[in-house]
Amino acid sequence: xxxxxxxxxxxxxxxxxxxxxxxxxxxxxxxxxxxxxxxxxxxxxxxxxxxxxxxxxxxxxxxxxxxxxxxxxxxxxxxxxxxxxxxxxxxxxxxxxxxxxxxxxxxxxxxxxxxxxxxxxxxxxxxxxxxxxxxxxxxxxxxxxxxxxxxxxxxxxxxxxxxxxxxxxxxxxxxxxxxxxxxxxxxxxxxxxxxxxxxxxxxxxxxxxxxxxxxxxxxxxxxxxxxxxxxxxxxxxxxxxxxxxxxxxxxxxxxxxxxxxxxxxxxxxxxxxxxxxxxxxxxxxxxxxxxxxxxxxxxxxxxxxxxxxxxxxxxxxxxxxxxxxxxxxxxxxxxxxxxxxxxxxxxxxxxxxxxxxxxxxxxxxxxxxxxxxxxxxxxxxxxxxxxxxxxxx
Ligand SMILES: *Cc1c(COP(=O)(O)O)cnc(C)c1O
Numbered sequence: 001x002x003x004x005x006x007x008x009x010x011x012x013x014x015x016x017x018x019x020x021x022x023x024x025x026x027x028x029x030x031x032x033x034x035x036x037x038x039x040x041x042x043x044x045x046x047x048x049x050x051x052x053x054x055x056x057x058x059x060x061x062x063x064x065x066x067x068x069x070x071x072x073x074x075x076x077x078x079x080x081x082x083x084x085x086x087x088x089x090x091x092x093x094x095x096x097x098x099x100x101x102x103x104x105x106x107x108x109x110x111x112x113x114x115x116x117x118x119x120x121x122x123x124x125x126x127x128x129x130x131x132x133x134x135x136x137x138x139x140x141x142x143x144x145x146x147x148x149x150x151x152x153x154x155x156x157x158x159x160x161x162x163x164x165x166x167x168x169x170x171x172x173x174x175x176x177x178x179x180x181x182x183x184x185x186x187x188x189x190x191x192x193x194x195x196x197x198x199x200x201x202x203x204x205x206x207x208x209x210x211x212x213x214x215x216x217x218x219x220x221x222x223x224x225x226x227x228x229x230x231x232x233x234x235x236x237x238x239x240x241x242x243x244x245x246x247x248x249x250x251x252x253x254x255x256x257x258x259x260x261x262x263x264x265x266x267x268x269x270x271x272x273x274x275x276x277x278x279x280x281x282x283x284x285x286x287x288x289x290x291x292x293x294x295x296x297x298x299x300x301x302x303x304x305x306x307x308x309x310x311x312x313x314x315x316x317x318x319x320x321x322x323x324x325x326x327x328x329x330x331x332x333x334x335x336x337x338x339x340x341x342x343x344x345x346x347x348x349x350x351x352x353x354x355x356x357x358x359x360x361x362x363x364x365x366x367x368x369x370x371x372x373x374x375x376x377x378x379x380x381x382x383x384x385x386x387x388x389x390x391x392x393x
Contacts (some may be wrong), residue, residue, distance in 0.1 A: 016081045024199050025268040027085065028097055043392035046071045046258035067246055071254040075261045076229070079219075082198035082267070083211050083231040091238045092231040092244060094257060098194060098214020099125050100250030101228030105190050105210050106159070109237065114158035119145050121171065122163040123192065124360045127387060130247025141164060146171035146303070150178055154185050162208070163192040164201075164311075165304065167345075167353050168369040170295040170320055172304035175311050179207035188237065194219075195345075198236030199271050200314035209237060218346030220263040221270045225256045227367050270348060270374055274317035277377040278356070282319050284381045288388060293322040293364070317372045320355075323391075326365035329354045331391035333368070338375055338383040345371030350380060 016022075018030050033042060047070045052062040062068050074093050076359055080092035095101040110116055116133060118126055118143035130140045141157065143149040145166040150173065152162060160182040164172050175191060182189045190210040191203035197218050203211040213219065215227030232238045246249060252260075275298065282296035297308040298315030307317060323329040333341045339350040343358075350373035356365045372380065 004221065008139055009285070010055065015099035016085075020032040020086050023268075025187045027082060028199070028267040028269075030262055030263045031081045032074045032076075033215060034074060044390075045060060048254050052355075058361060066249050067308060069251075069254055069257070071261070072252065075257045075264075078261055078264055079145070079198065079215075079229050080231055082194075082264070083385055085202075089234050089254065090231055091234045091242075092229055092277060093238070093242055094215070094252050095180065095228035095230070095245060095250050096250045097226040098123075098216055098228040099129075100245075100248070101212050101214070101230045102126075102192070103129060104241050104244040104248065104250065105230055106161075109159050110136075110138050110189060111158075113139075115139040115307055117141045117150050117157050117158055117187075118161045119143065119150075119163045119166060121145050121166050121169050121362065122161075122162055123167050123194075124358060126161075126163075133151050142269075144171065145169070145173050148173050148178060153256070154181055154187060157182070157185065157187045160187050160189045161192070162203075163194075163296060163344065165195050165297050165308070165316060165318075166208060167195055168318070168320055168363065168367070170195075170297055170302075170304060170316075170359055171299055172312075174306045175203060175206040175208065175269065177200075177226035179222070183207070186285045194314045194316070195318060196312055197267065197271055197316075199268060200275075200316060201312045204233070204313055209233060210241075215260055216346075218271060218274070219267065220260045220302045221266070221346055221348055222263060223342075223344065223347035223349065223351075224312055225259050226381075227252055227256055227378075229261050259262050271314055271317070273374050274346075274372050275314050277357075277375070277380060278317045278319050278372040279315070281372055281381055281384060288381060290388060290392070292319045292324075293320070293367070295320045318369060319372060320367065320369045322364050323366035323368060326354065328391055329366040329368055329386045332387050335390040336382055337387075338381060339370065339373075339387075345369070347371065348374040350375060 050065040076092040084090040141153040188209045191208045194213040210232040296319045297304040342351040352370040
């Protein structure tokens, strides 16, 4: 391997290539790019390698493909530059999925006899993780996200897990306040930042120890890859997360990592378009008599808005609401033309689903979670209002 290629695949750039006060669009398009090398691409392609040439002492950075990969390095740097601009000492690790990232924090930080506080209204696979934690002798306490109810169950906990905004209920808690209370009691704090994305909320700047997310959703935004990450202050806690990734082997493929990095270039464009349309849709739904329980943290009169506006810079692309019955909700989903009936959220193509079909979430039968895509907002709102009309009978 010649010198310039080695430097390139090492992603040798230590500092971001944009000024500290660069805007989100500039950051998104340049995040994690390596130093330019003549005749090399701007974003080097995926490096497919199970092992790397390694004569002599087996030292890093690249030895074996489960430990490190140059394509991950660039993506990890990119996500770190978005999650924690200008913060040195922040380390980011990518995973095979959001759940791989979540599990890596839970299972690397908690020991038998510890207590953890989880949201009672969080992502639907958390109860599965909770059962496994309990089987390992860890005490699991739950609290709802809204109203900072976690404060009442923090004493003696080792880790507080926050999901804000929560999925699918879109409740918000005061992250700074909870971090302060948790740290005062010696507990670590992890925030699931999936719904907000790093352009919407920066948990590490709010004091959290870990920002954890599924990159499957709006971060990568095309509904074609699964990915997860953990960003945290370096040190022992992150070393344990890294060790857990190695033990479990929950690593992303190089192709997925590269696709994710490529997708980050349009993050600001997608997020601003989708989130603006989500607000427009929420406003259009506000006047509809068949719609109850409408939630969007960006709506000025939403119960989450005050707290959200103190800690979020953008409010996400998910809108939730309830139709009178399960049958009405199903007819509505059937009648949509520009919105796919599918789970997940954050993609450029709008999706919606009747959340109750999964069981597990404490939501009414007619509860709809809608993820707003990058379609023209006028077309989308018209499609939704037409589907509401047509589903009336
Ligand atoms: C989807 C999701 C996850 C899990 O992510 P996967 O990539 O599907 O494993 C975790 N938390 C939240 C809030 C999610 O929406």
